[in-house]
Amino acid sequence: MESTVSEISQLSPRPVWAFFDQICAIPHPSYHESQLAQFIIDWAKGRGLDVRQDQTGNLLIRKPATPGMENRKGVVLQAHLDMVPQKNEHTVHDFTRDPIRPYVDGDWVTADGTTLGADNGIGMASCLAVLDADDIEHGPLEVLLTINEEAGMDGAFGLEAGWLNGDILLNTDSEQEGEVYMGCAGGVDASMHFPIERQADDEGLARFTVGIKGLKGGHSGVDIHTGRANANKLLARLLSHHLGETDTRLLALRGGTLRNAIPREAFADIAVSADQQQALAAAIDDFAMLMKAELGQLEPQITVILEPCDNPVAPLTRAVQSRLLAALNAAPNGVVRMSDDIPGVVETSLNLGVINTEEDRITVLFLIRSLIDSGREMMQGMLQSLASLANVTVEFSGAYPGWKPDPDSQIMHIFRDTYEGIYQRKPDIMVIHAGLECGLFKKPYPTMDMISFGPTIKFPHSPDEKVHIDSVGHYWQQMQAILKAIPAKSA
Template sequence: MEFIVSDISQLSPRPVWAFFDQICAIPHPSYHESQLAQFIIDWAKGRGLAVRQDNAGNLFIRKPATPGMENRKGVVLQAHLDMVPQKNENTDHDFTRDPIRPYVDGEWVTADGTTLGADNGMGMASCLAVLDADDIEHGPLEVLLTTNEEAGMDGAFGLEAGWLTGDILLNTDSEQEGEVYMGCAGGVDASMHFPLERQAIEEDLARFTIGIKGLKGGHSGVDIHTGRANANKLLARFLSHHLDDVDMSLLAIRGGTLRNAIPREAFADIAVPASQKDALAGAVDRFATLLQDELGRLEEQVTLVMESTDNATNPLTRAVQSRLLAALNAAPNGVVRMSDDVPGVVETSLNLGVINTEEDKITALFLIRSLIDSGRENVQSMLQSLASLANVNVEFSGAYPGWKPDPDSEIMHIFRDTYEGIYQRKPDIMVIHAGLECGLFKQPYPNMDMISFGPTIKFPHSPDEKVNIDSVGHYWQQMQAILKAIPVKTA
């Protein structure tokens, strides 16, 4: 099957790029995967493949072994259906209705002002390309496409025993060609809620929006160690530091869109006495200079804006404002501890991903990650203590386990040997500080042997996301080699 939607469908290997191009053409952000799922169901049925869907929305597609390989161990190829919806502020795009607009940029494919969805669209495209191929040798084959991985791993949580029969699972959600993953971090969501009280102000106040923009953002797991700035933390820092200098009153605060993306932008609506407008502008200018000095080598585009706003709501009471800003400013963020067992890998981290003002409360959303349960529990305790000091509530939800490395993994050895045979060099065997679904798959399928690999994807979860064209070819070649090398099932 070949789809011609944009120029990327002509790239090599064409089977993978053609499917990825079609995936880009169908909106599929988290919670809105049904249109893409239906396309795949219809395509699979048209191809004569057995396809099922469970109560969680996960898709299961089965393909018989190629002749002569019926006695091999069964393989499950796995990807997730959804993508992270992030766009630049000046990009007009509705992720629930508009297609992604991919284009070739030198050695990379990227998108016009939005996330590309190579995470995990490239993996999904390769799974479909294997199903579509008549010239790839493989044993009994299943494809599992899960729902809502990016916003809560709902599909993986909902996966039940008995739906899969394979012995080996190849997760396609890694982002560096030449690396193979055999373990990942677990995580938990934290929501801190600040009840709102507002005060009536008779004085005529000048009202402004203070914004921090232009940060790189990125994945709150794989990019957390890079030192990229968090817009929510920077805004809380500014507001806390200048709260009394200019008699500032907070009307609303908002920043970030996803708890698993490092926030690139954050905004606060504030009010000050008209006589202090110049003092506020001076504080904004000084903080902008400070950020350039601190972050200029990494965050070249960081900017602060100060604009008039028509937000006419009454400001928060001083007590609520003080507790809120103190808590946001004091909240831990970023790397908490590096791993002792896996050099160079983050053990424990957290990301203050979203701040949102609602009618009766302000909510701050965090994502905690850790390779070990005790690390995750330590950060939960830190946030619980912070909430107690601020006299607010914090809730923890959606905890998911990590994926413990198995040094005796058969499929890991197969990957290493086939990769070295193709490229005459060893792959890097890794543990990733991000939430792969493999840890959850181990609960209903504890004996399934698993690895994760994929092409090179840079800046996932941000509008700078891009996938390296050559790496897709290497990844595709490696996948075919692994499928051919799957051993005979002896029991």
């Protein structure tokens, strides 16, 4: 391993933090994992480990059992290679070139103005630390590192049957120490397309950018129940209602960057006649005061801006503008239904994640999540109805299944017993309202026994992301105990 680059490498447990420090030093946002993958391949070969890469780009590293444990069931430790690239507005950072800059902040590790990548970098670091260790007892071991989990689960979709030998899979992509997950939501992406029609520009129009900034954002599954504001929805509300008396003409919209992150910022380029500029400014001020009153406790940094802009395009036709803003304002967003079977867990939700203006259309991206197929289908039907009313098209893609809980899971019982043995309390057995790769792994490996666990990570998919230092130690201790407790194969 190369020399470490920050203070976090000295934290305990050092094997995990040293690898995570190195992971932070190598850019690895979704679709750009090749540099990190090559580093891991070279490192594994240097350690004399069996390492291979499939056609999709997933990595598989095998390590023989420690002496005397050759007859144990095989275990697959699993993490994903990519991270979500999000940064604060004034942070200068190129996720494809620049390293993440982690630092210690009290009891937590966070990053300087960007996502940290603890999701799923800590899990990946722990897998590599097990491979590197000579003092951890385990049976036959495999480490599976998948690509592009955050932007489409491409690695999990591409995983081939027969590639893995293990009987048990330990997914490391959960985000609350003391909880173990045995099920997750499925999901589907939705793309709504509004064809652009523009009319001849009237001379004398003043051009401005209006925007919503300073929101917390977050993970569109894990944080969807918190009530955090969606910048795209707030901008639609501003444009469709609060600017309705100013004859505002729309030039372009943009908001959010990922369909699985609650958008923190959204902007519209607009045009108004010179005699309406004062009314426009007053309306923006009124909306800013309203947002502070409504959301100030939850979103203390919310800001509504009005700035001159130089976008030269002609305004949208009134008909297109009307349909677009009505659809955005009416679009469902957030928690749709809580689960009846699992108290406190979201059953079905939707995130209006991205708005982007292209040359000939405006595209709106949603992510639907649900623990049940019928909930996902219900939301698809709602978006289809909305598109029909707006006279536009909607496309669905990338559907992935949920992970159905198995109450008879042997590895679940092992986790529970080892955790209770260490901490004298039972872990919380959970189902998560987010997409884990386990549901997709069940297709090529239907009999594989799986759980998901991890350290405590707060606010993933946002620049506020942080991982609790002590929880990493607890997670590492639990992983070692589980590996030691794996039973022998049946005769």
